[in-house]
Amino acid sequence: MPEQPAPSLAQPGEIAQLIGPRNKTFIVQLKPGERLQTHNGIIEHADLIGQSWGRQVSSHLGKKFLVLQPNLNEVLLNLRRATTIMYPKDIGFILMNMAIGPGQRVLEAGSGSGGFTIALAHAVGPDGHVFSYEAREENQEVALDNVKRVGLADRVTFKQRDIEEGFDETGMDALFLDLPNPEDYLAQARAALKPGGFFGSLLPTTNQVGLLLNALESKDFKFVEVCEIMLRYYNPVGKRLRPEHRMIAHTGYLIFARPIEIASTVSKIQSEASGE
Amino acid sequence: MPEQPAPSLAQPGEIAQLIGPRNKTFIVQLKPGERLQTHNGIIEHADLIGQSWGRQVSSHLGKKFLVLQPNLNEVLLNLRRATTIMYPKDIGFILMNMAIGPGQRVLEAGSGSGGFTIALAHAVGPDGHVFSYEAREENQEVALDNVKRVGLADRVTFKQRDIEEGFDETGMDALFLDLPNPEDYLAQARAALKPGGFFGSLLPTTNQVGLLLNALESKDFKFVEVCEIMLRYYNPVGKRLRPEHRMIAHTGYLIFARPIEIASTVSKIQSEASGE
Amino acid sequence: MPEQPAPSLAQPGEIAQLIGPRNKTFIVQLKPGERLQTHNGIIEHADLIGQSWGRQVSSHLGKKFLVLQPNLNEVLLNLRRATTIMYPKDIGFILMNMAIGPGQRVLEAGSGSGGFTIALAHAVGPDGHVFSYEAREENQEVALDNVKRVGLADRVTFKQRDIEEGFDETGMDALFLDLPNPEDYLAQARAALKPGGFFGSLLPTTNQVGLLLNALESKDFKFVEVCEIMLRYYNPVGKRLRPEHRMIAHTGYLIFARPIEIASTVSKIQSEASGE
């Protein structure tokens, strides 16, 4: 396999992060003919496309902007927000634990501000697809807008609807409920998932987790896991290495489970496992 | 987009997790004509292919096995091991923070037991590629074997070599050093990465982190971050919800940085940022 | 105040920790005429009394024992156990948060194995007193035995009784309920505490914490706090400093509150506080 220097140059359709004076950050999808307007001047996308990443460009006012490819953290921090958004520390673990990757078909409800939608659409790639349900029209508009901004709209089907009536899709690889009362929609989730598919949820309070756990047990979901992820940043100075003084102490509890058909056998498996 | 029930059926080439008596777990790539041999009997792959996931099958000795698609956690737990392997809690965050997704070209050194290699190969999908360097031949053999077992060998190029002499590739989207002394290979890493690309490393001790931070600073890497991720599982019982009594307290510190060309300007940006 | 070298010598009545072959540890109260019998030989207390701490002594079999004064952690680890014992990480914070110190009169229920009783008796000193209630006779016998072993029996009054019927004492400085259902005894606790005194409890599950919080609110306890303490040890090697690989992830949630008489005023104070 030969070396391929081409990808080092920014391509149309790619997402760029521009970091201007005072570290003000802009996230844009590169499109020939479009321009970024800022208080520090205008930058033509055409001046970025075909150029190397990691370089500086000047706005028409002569202000310098550094041009990078953003990671998901930076993308999420710059979204329009209608709701609380999920944190990368949680998203990364969810994707791993629910085996979400290229080519998969996954479902989420609700859409929220589209932050997790973007992470899912990025992970499933061009061959996968995301179905995103949301009851509130105004939220879904924000989510759609955010997904469009990062050029992933063709990988997402939004449906504005109360999921009480169920999902249109079946055979989903994974399904995530980011709702206050996921315990009310387990039958609908099971109908949409492939047998043994990956079910997940994120809940802020222990009371909600308790309700979901009780429902998962009564509805024959198995391999139930509950966890939380704590992310601690350090002051990145080699001679004085120490944790930052403050951190996010809580975003939510993560709950994972899998709908299994043959309850009797599996519960035997489970009880053996817990008995060791 | 119509409903697509087809993916619910196991396909040749997919990875299956078989959970047999006493929860003994087997991870296999489904291939017509192959068979899984266990102490509880033989299972023909042909009896799994085309069948629904989440079902039970019987071995030739009449023992029951549950057939699921595994997540990465379960795949990693069942690898052959030559070395310590990275944990899913860390891998998930690394993938997010280094923006690793479908279509990307990424490089790691060393290969270790291939656990992180598998995670990378899964994330970049069929259109991406992983280059994996390792100095020890015996490790790389284990890594290659593990990557083959999960059917991802065509996405990975292994190179057995001391990376002191540098990497063959350039323009990499992301590069990860899972080595005791990453500070010795920053010039090589910069040469392989696209400008502004994503550099990452994982180190177990604070002393190593300090050495790497000093080297990153002297070598003009910017946007340096150090963090650690703590994963706490809960006893998943709704009526008695509490954390598990014990947890993994430490796997390693994660370090991220980006090679930037124009040092003078960016260090100004950085100092402004830290000044707020 | 002159220098006082005398305290360096072990006195009758003091608690000693003897560390013998294979680090086997013994905790004894020094009494002239008594002897410690071990598999590695006999040590006469008389050979320790009046000698310097931090020295080695030999048993009659010629085995070496190091003689130290123990901290509470070491005392607790060497108690006879009838029940789970409280951890020093929690005890230390409880003592601070409930202002328990020399001269105070404090009450606990139940006695458990006497570990927390010992910590309380140590903290209140010879001028304070501990009242320890326990419903189960067999537990209290273990607690009494442990308290005697460390020479603190004269600071503790044990009462074997169901606390449903209330406590004999009033005007307590602090009262701690180490029971599964503290919410059932809040009226009794209030009657025993001085107005505005310190109430505390430790509970393992979130469900129990929820029940107690609801009861505290309905019973006009104020300044309610819930917290948990995580203690992480490091591998104490200067050249390879890192956290230990495993840790205790959970012992219990700590709940603190104070019974206030004038509910109307204080609830106003509270709501103002939460409004900021």
Added chain:
Amino acid sequence: MPEQPAPSLAQPGEIAQLIGPRNKTFIVQLKPGERLQTHNGIIEHADLIGQSWGRQVSSHLGKKFLVLQPNLNEVLLNLRRATTIMYPKDIGFILMNMAIGPGQRVLEAGSGSGGFTIALAHAVGPDGHVFSYEAREENQEVALDNVKRVGLADRVTFKQRDIEEGFDETGMDALFLDLPNPEDYLAQARAALKPGGFFGSLLPTTNQVGLLLNALESKDFKFVEVCEIMLRYYNPVGKRLRPEHRMIAHTGYLIFARPIEIASTVSKIQSEASGE
């Protein structure tokens, strides 16, 4: 032992916490003839002494103040500050781990703002004593002022001096170095401690911990421990129980060790211990 309702009434010399409008808090030692002046009016100590704790009083302007006994957390939060102060989560564990209690003679350097001094003076009671060294005169004045405010001055001997020249005291039960470079004063610490006494330190960075660990090893301190304590508060609402969204991520690393005379034997003990 009869019931003793008397302690429920505030006594001269006790410390009171007054919580006025907008939860503004004042910590005072009750002295007949003194008065507390606030923006919400004046309160005569005489109106508090002999009255029940947990009651409300009115200032001369008719504003209501709740009168409580404070815990150490509240005392520390209301100190004058010359320096960073130690946190109750750390202090509680230090006291437990260094076996500090009634009647003991302990030494600290430096005095800082006197917060830890107050905790020590409270714990050792009227029969113990605290020796507090500080190089900076202005710090020690603040510490002395704070210690006086809470009525503990007779339990503390302050010495303003560079500890390079050593301590006047010997036979100390415990000695704590709250300094940036404790590794430079281990010989002085050993000379002041009784053999096998308790040595402790708190350091913010991993680099400092490494230096101290190396020095402790070379100076034959044994039973070395390094740990950190994380305190997480919960939103105390029974129906929506969850951790607070933010927490203190780092105050410092705690280091404990004990000076042992007979190095050869003990190092054998240690190596056996670490070998298991």
